[in-house]
Amino acid sequence: MYRLSSLILLLLGCFPLLAQSPHGDDLDMDCVKCHHPGGWYINYQTIQFDHSKTDFQLEGTHANVDCKLCHSTMVFDQAPMDCASCHADIHSQSVGNDCVRCHTSETWLVDIIPELHEANGFPLIGVHSNLSCIECHNTDSSNLRIDPLGNECINCHQDDYAATQNPNHQQAGFSTDCVECHNPLGFGWDSESINHDFFPLTEGHDIQDCAQCHTTGNYSDASPECVTCHQEDYTGTMDPNHATSGFSTDCVACHTTSPGWMPAIINHDFFPLTQGHNIQDCTECHTTDNYSDASPECVACHQTDYDQTNNPNHLAANFPTDCVACHTTNPGWTPAEFDHDQYFPIYTGKHRQGETWNDCVECHANPSNYADFTCFTCHLQPEMDDKHSEENGYEYLSSACLECHPDGD
Template identity: 25%
Template sequence: MLLLFATALAQSVGSFVSPGPLAQPHRELDAITQCFACHSPLKGVDPGLCMGCHERVKQQVETKTGFHATKGSSCEVCHADHRGRDFELVRITKGEFDHSETGFELTGRHAKLECDDCHTGDDWSRVDSTCRSCHKDVHGAQLSDRPLLPACEACHTTGGWRVERIDPKVFDHTNKRFVDYVLEGAHVDVTCHDCHFDFVFLPKKHDACVDCHDDPHRTKFGQRCESCHATPASWSVPRFDHDRTGYTLEGVHADVACSGCHGGNVTTPVRHDTCEDCHRDIHRGQFAPRGCADCHDVTTVRFALRDFDHTKADFPLRGKHLEKQCEDCHGDGELATYLPLAHQDCSACHSDAHEGRFAPSPCKICHAETGWAVADFDHARTR
């Protein structure tokens, strides 16, 4: 009986002292015997007592991180109580809350998010601010496993997650400590997206050049491109062994630039079954069916004549004619095409020293090819 009276008396006194029921989270403290769980005698609400239960808030205050690190020490200013069981101790008006006060300012794409996109549940303070707490690690831990690599924000910004260019101080693709495939020469000037076009930057297969580059040679020279190509400055071929093509360059051919035969695309095969595949027949077929090599040699300047048997021509050379050089009759030896010359009579090449006096008699009546002196002359013909 005495116990029931004491309990009733305590409830009666509590109703007189308490300004109102506590909110739902504090309902277990809603008793006259629990006042000092939050209040210090003659001091009101004691923040130190609040921290005894709210350890996460205490940690933020002590480390000066998070939202509570920027606030004052009076908890009841923001979290008033004794206003009923349904009263919300935490009231945030969406669109008006200054997120920079939490120590994590919303910028770029983060600023366009709704609160519920990141904060779920009742305790909005329990959100990890690291990138991986919200974003999937699309790199498959290949970067996080390397101790030299920094956090996500070293390469990415909230303005857009796409990486256009990476500061070599952050990620050095030319340093073996960062990557398995070191970029050298012309590779250094290639943008990330030229190779990693999925924006994920997962490891690329790089066992052979053809893993990235098309083979314009159609495997004719194998897969070791570096045997001809170098990366220090460009993909140019410093020296190419043309013997590997099955067509050895000799003489004049050895001095011809690659583009001289292959044009702008040096990888395009060139026919070389006959000389005419590359060279125009300046003789216009007069020596067919004989081939060019019957007279010309690649070891001589401008494919000059090696040997030519004029007895096989329509005009065999005899006597004094044998002493003449080709260009004496056919013109400049360097540019000569050696086309057929008129040779029906001597006047086609020789001027008439007699000024027509013996016309129409041909020269050979008096002259012979063995020497231009007169072999037989009938003076009676001068009358």
């Protein structure tokens, strides 16, 4: 018996030299590290093969599995390492074949469902955190088939959307993206977060009863025009009467959304209300009930001012009635600047102010009529007669001077 045992050991020791290993050429280790000298059986308590040095570590329940369940052939490296090769897909390919996405080697129970949903772009928050999987995922009779869903609200809530009545979302043309109005962190369909930025609900428009503006039941056909809601307000105005005054029906041209329509700021840029024109009583200029027919001509408001001038008398002097030719909107009509050079140059050339004259009366001897002028204050006879002795038709008249010397030369 002793000789037989020695022969077996000798044969086992020489086996690698005499025969090819049934485990494949890549397994390079001494047989006795796994097999008992008394036969080819394996003592799992004394086995010396370290599976952790392979590409598939034996963790969890894999550490207690019979080798043959995974290694169906004697060539160990032919054993597949993907989950589906050993584990039947009870989900019917509805979630893929990579078991480790959801399961661990310890148990088949899944305890990272919230993390999985968040990674897929649909976090389970609010009322979604209390739902059973089968309430969202179409499953088979075993509840093991989990078909994926889209991340859009309408993928689950089409029936809810279609069944709405107050208001009817479908008829009103509401968005099917529920989170635009409903809070996903909440536990019901109550909404306090309607995004109404396309028509801001500020101050006077910050109302709670949607039906005050949405009168038809169709929430998509409400007009953004002011007069749609405020026609009665417009026609009922008295101070001033907007309808008879021809005011615009676009309320925002003058009003904000402040309650009571105040303050009102009219954009009067077409006729700037600066300095003396910065008045608070509109009726000082708008003397009729029609605010659209007020004339922008100065004399329309200032005819009396024009007629009563004395220094100089504008009417007698035949001054233009276009006040801005000389005046700004400064109160008191001063300073006034008259562009005399457009008629006769007195600020440039030989007749320049300060060199030949200082007061208007030096040329305009008649202060009641600035249309009259004289050249003879400076240009006297007989000097002028002598200088024009060779001019045919010469007359000693101021109008003749201007006719021949319009630029003062």
